[in-house]
Amino acid sequence: MEVRILRGHEVHEANCLIMKMFDKYIAVDCLKESQQALNDENILALMKAGILIMIGAFINEQMVGVIGIKNLEDIQILFVDEKYQRQSIGTTLMNQAKKLMYGTIHVQANVQAVAFFQQNGFVIEGPEQIVNGLKTVAMGYKSHDEKKFHTYDEVHDFIASQKDRVYALDNFKRFMKDMGDPQKLLKTIHIGGTNGKGSTANYVRSVLQREGYKVATFTSPVLVTRLEVMRINNEHIREDEIIRYANRYMSEWLAYELSMFEIEVFIAIMFFIKHRVDFAVFEVGLGGELDATNIVSPIIAANTNIGLDHTEYLGNTYEQIARTKGGIIKDYVPFVTGEKKQECIEVFQEICQQHHSPLLFVQPLHNVCDDQGKVTYDYRQYHIELNTAAKYQSENSALAIEILLYLKENGYIELKEDDLLLGLKEAIWQGRFETVCQKPLMIIDGAHNKEGMMAFYESAKKYHNIKIIFSALRDKDTHAMLELLLKLSDDVTVCEFDFYRAQSAIKLAEDFPVKIEKDWHKAIDDAFSHDGVVFITGSLYFLSQVRPYIINH
Numbered sequence: 001m002e003v004r005i006l007r008g009h010e011v012h013e014a015n016c017l018i019m020k021m022f023d024k025y026i027a028v029d030c031l032k033e034s035q036q037a038l039n040d041e042n043i044l045a046l047m048k049a050g051i052l053i054m055i056g057a058f059i060n061e062q063m064v065g066v067i068g069i070k071n072l073e074d075i076q077i078l079f080v081d082e083k084y085q086r087q088s089i090g091t092t093l094m095n096q097a098k099k100l101m102y103g104t105i106h107v108q109a110n111v112q113a114v115a116f117f118q119q120n121g122f123v124i125e126g127p128e129q130i131v132n133g134l135k136t137v138a139m140g141y142k143s144h145d146e147k148k149f150h151t152y153d154e155v156h157d158f159i160a161s162q163k164d165r166v167y168a169l170d171n172f173k174r175f176m177k178d179m180g181d182p183q184k185l186l187k188t189i190h191i192g193g194t195n196g197k198g199s200t201a202n203y204v205r206s207v208l209q210r211e212g213y214k215v216a217t218f219t220s221p222v223l224v225t226r227l228e229v230m231r232i233n234n235e236h237i238r239e240d241e242i243i244r245y246a247n248r249y250m251s252e253w254l255a256y257e258l259s260m261f262e263i264e265v266f267i268a269i270m271f272f273i274k275h276r277v278d279f280a281v282f283e284v285g286l287g288g289e290l291d292a293t294n295i296v297s298p299i300i301a302a303n304t305n306i307g308l309d310h311t312e313y314l315g316n317t318y319e320q321i322a323r324t325k326g327g328i329i330k331d332y333v334p335f336v337t338g339e340k341k342q343e344c345i346e347v348f349q350e351i352c353q354q355h356h357s358p359l360l361f362v363q364p365l366h367n368v369c370d371d372q373g374k375v376t377y378d379y380r381q382y383h384i385e386l387n388t389a390a391k392y393q394s395e396n397s398a399l400a401i402e403i404l405l406y407l408k409e410n411g412y413i414e415l416k417e418d419d420l421l422l423g424l425k426e427a428i429w430q431g432r433f434e435t436v437c438q439k440p441l442m443i444i445d446g447a448h449n450k451e452g453m454m455a456f457y458e459s460a461k462k463y464h465n466i467k468i469i470f471s472a473l474r475d476k477d478t479h480a481m482l483e484l485l486l487k488l489s490d491d492v493t494v495c496e497f498d499f500y501r502a503q504s505a506i507k508l509a510e511d512f513p514v515k516i517e518k519d520w521h522k523a524i525d526d527a528f529s530h531d532g533v534v535f536i537t538g539s540l541y542f543l544s545q546v547r548p549y550i551i552n553h
Helices: 008-025 032-037 040-048 089-100 111-119 152-160 170-178 197-210 239-255 260-274 318-328 342-354 393-409 417-426 450-460 478-488 505-509 520-527 540-552
Strands: 002-005 052-059 062-070 074-080 104-110 129-131 134-142 188-192 215-218 230-232 279-283 298-303 335-337 359-361 366-371 374-379 382-386 434-437 441-445 466-471 492-496 515-519 533-538
Touching: 002 089, 008 040, 008 052, 008 062, 008 074, 040 052, 052 074, 052 089, 062 089, 074 089, 104 111, 111 134, 152 239, 152 260, 170 260, 188 197, 188 318, 197 215, 197 279, 197 393, 197 417, 215 260, 230 260, 239 260, 260 279, 298 318, 298 393, 318 342, 335 342, 335 393, 342 359, 359 393, 374 393, 382 393, 382 417, 393 417, 434 540, 441 450, 441 540, 450 478, 450 533, 466 478, 466 505, 466 520, 478 492, 478 505, 478 533, 492 505, 492 520, 505 515, 515 520, 520 533, 520 540, 533 540
Parallel strands: 074 104, 188 279, 188 298, 215 279, 298 335, 335 359, 441 533, 466 492, 466 533, 492 515
Antiparallel strands: 002 052, 052 062, 062 074, 104 134, 129 134, 215 230, 366 374, 374 382, 434 441
């Protein structure tokens, strides 16, 4: 027997089963208005709104049972075909539904079903009453949460103690299938690439939010708190919500030996479903094909660009990395890219052909200009203005435009030109050519690899009297990065920060005429007396420590 969450096209089959059993056992006593509400259109509307989740049981591809849960709290529907009753199908459906629910689960049970619910752990909460002409009893089931965690710090330490990443997806797929594949309930936009993924996701989020949609984002790394990984309308998940998910699902996470990143992806999915978001934008963590975010079922997938980064995991050539990052391409799902290298495009063409997926491209940008802290450019019929001095954001925002235009042209969204232009202009992304101090002018930028540093260089080269503070991870091409920085200024200081993958200052300085200051705090303090512009750049993990220090200073 297969048990799975139903999709929209399966509603009619489910409703036929519901009405068949409803007419046989319940309809004679039920009010006519309630009977009329049980139709395909109403059920589908509730499913599309994220209010109702339908789960079906199948034997030999025939639907033999169905359960409907509302707001992950209430059981609204539970029917099993009469030919398949007394085979534990109802209990199986109930157990699957419980995996998606936490806290107290409620049901207004028909009096004939009270014994069944009691056998499944429900208790009577009130006296018998008449609801819609039917004799019912209010019942409740309290999920057996571990109650191990009382503070967010405890949860954070637990999640961080799990494996960092697993470069395989089979185990996570098994876990998600056991949970019912809840990720399929979300309308997802999946964004991969070497640089600019988070910025692109933020531009998409900003425009959709301005248009009135409820938009979730899953992006990393973060600059302030790990809670920022998962956001809804740019507000991160609360600590108490993380605690609830950890207490509810810790035993399952341990049983499947999930990694830290897999746990975060799962929490994000459940969090987004709970809050009934209109769209969920997932940024790939590393690579694509084997990344935990590749569990999602997107309506469109995107790639920003291909660079030689994380070569120990993804490959040593542009073609190899493009093939790994192209692993997010799904059957019949369009794939849009801003990549221009022909060897990468040929890889994407091959993969898209295998998956029957349309391959779309970012169109040429014209009149790209950065002036007075803003970037402007012309794209298609639009004149775009961005609230940033980083020219590289023109490419990321153009990719976001292509994603948004696809959503509009295929009926997913309404999109007014004013909302597109204002949404792009209003989007702010921390740590990307961000001014964090005015006197002296201090700008931080997460140019964490060679390609990112090249993009940073193009925006920074117009400045004069430059002082640079730099630190990076061990696995980066720091030699190429420092060569670019020394073209900007001969006043470059390398330092260290607290992270297990951070490169030592001495190693960074090898073969380069740079200053060494292991303590980045002292390097920043000294920079406050500089009478020009100060750039702090390199690893985003480095910036996550530096940024609050400067702002609080």
